[in-house]
Amino acid sequence: MHVAAHVGDGQQHPVGPYAGGPPPEALQVAMPPLDRLGPAELGRAVVVVVVIVVAVLTKVLAWPMRPDGRGIVDAAAEGVVDAFETLGPTFVKLGQLVASSSGLFPKPLADACLRCLDDVPPVPAAKARAVLEEDLGHRIDELFAEFDDTPLAAASVAQVHACVLRDGRHAVVKIQRPGIRHRMLVDLRAAYAGARLLQVFEFFRIANAPAIIRDLYSATMTELNSAVEADRQSRFRDRIGAFGDNKGVTTPEAYWDYCGPRVICMERLYGIPMDRVAADPDSGVDTRLLIRRGVKVWIESVVLHGPFHGDVHAGNLWLLDDGRLALLDFGIVGELPEPWRIILRDLFHATAVDGDFAGVARGIRELGYGTGTDLDDETLGLEVAEALAPLLGRELGELRLSDLIMALIRLGKRWGVASPEEMVLFGKQLGYFERYARALAPGWVLGQDLYLFRNIFPEDVAIGAAESGISLPD
Secondary structure: EEEEEEEOOOOOOEOOOOOOOOOOOHOOOOOOOOOOHHHHHHHHHHHHHHHHHHHHHHHHHHHHHOOOOOOHHHHHHHHHHHHHHOOOOOHHHHHHHHHHHOOOOOHHHHHHHHHHOOOOOOOHHHHHHHHHHHHHHHHHHEEEEOOOOOOOEEEEEEEEEEEEEOOOHHHEEEEEEEHHHHHHHHHHHHHHHHHHHHHHHHHHHHHHHHHHHHHHHHHHHHHOOOOOOOOHHHHHHHHHOOOOOOOOOOOOOOOOOOOEEOOOEEOOOOEHHHHHHHOOOHHOOOHHHHHHHHHHHHHHHHHHHHEEEEOHHHHHHEEEOOOOOOOOOOOOEEEOOHHHHHHHHHHHHHHHHHHHHHHHHHHHHHHOOOOOOOOOOOHHHHHHHHHHHHHHHHHHHOOOOOHHHHHHHHHHHHHOOOHHHHHHHHHHHHHHHHHHHHHHHOOOHHHHHHHHHOOOOOHHHHHHHHHOOOOOOO
């Protein structure tokens, strides 16, 4: 039995296996083979293919009678989502991936998958309690002063319950669904086999279904290790204040004494999701400054600290009651290789400081990108200019940084250099921030805001701010 003293009440309270932090072995992510097919996977693969085909055909055959005039492809996409909901949590999560990556998948499918972003039905409280008690090795009434059996939220992998620790701190516990790891592994293997079979249909070939499953598998196996998620969250939280600023942004503190392989206990924060925040001057909320602060912290995590939040949709970005911005849920986290972080720093320097995009091209060559081609420096520079010209030729205020990132990725592919998947994840998050900016900070240009880069290019930003006669917020 794990028991530790808790400062504040002078009493001993039970704790879980990760008291004081997880052991190194707990942070290892198991990646069993995705292409392995046993009897369970084969049976499930048949079910997956049959359910999807039947659901799609049902919608397609009913399409002529639709009164809304939408196309047959829209009908097929709705059939796919009907199938996802029938097949359960793994496929709902697949739909969430597609919905949150609308620029990477066919629009009809991405739009239809928006339904998957709603909460899924929770597991019964008794089953959630059993997982928690098995992981932490103690009864709930020994661990917590209060525990709410009604979850605050339920997702495809886990659900969140409110609780109060014995020392009076209000917390939430994120508890994985019982048996979800085995179920999702079988489902993902079956889905992978089914996705390869469905490549005979043009719709699924365009969507590159096997690649979607591979991405989902990698993210899911990592997310199923709760110690990894809590560790990422803790490291992100610690680094927010690395430069002594960023006090307007936070992430919940992980309470390691109450964490386990399938359980994360953390500080409870009170507020509302960003999609419920309105840019109302009478509300007293400076939404422009709110967004600027959040983007600043996030960009610093990308180019300076390493791990960055990889799922900043509105449900994971909250305005707290005390006016701070909070980033929640670290189930998806990216980290760029150092060469790509250098390229991004060069790109940010060009957009915000000196406009020297030729320097970006030089930096790419210095890092060895493009060396596998027969292009000389001058021709390579023209290629870079050609790729970026449609973006940089617009009015400066219309520059979209995420488009710039995607252009850089396409350029790398033209040279035969594979960019890391994290670059796509990075560009997707910039797309989220740009959408928030259009709603809550109209007229604000992300790539031109010196405030965002104060800790990345401190001397250049100080000079630029002085020359422009602007003061940067705290």
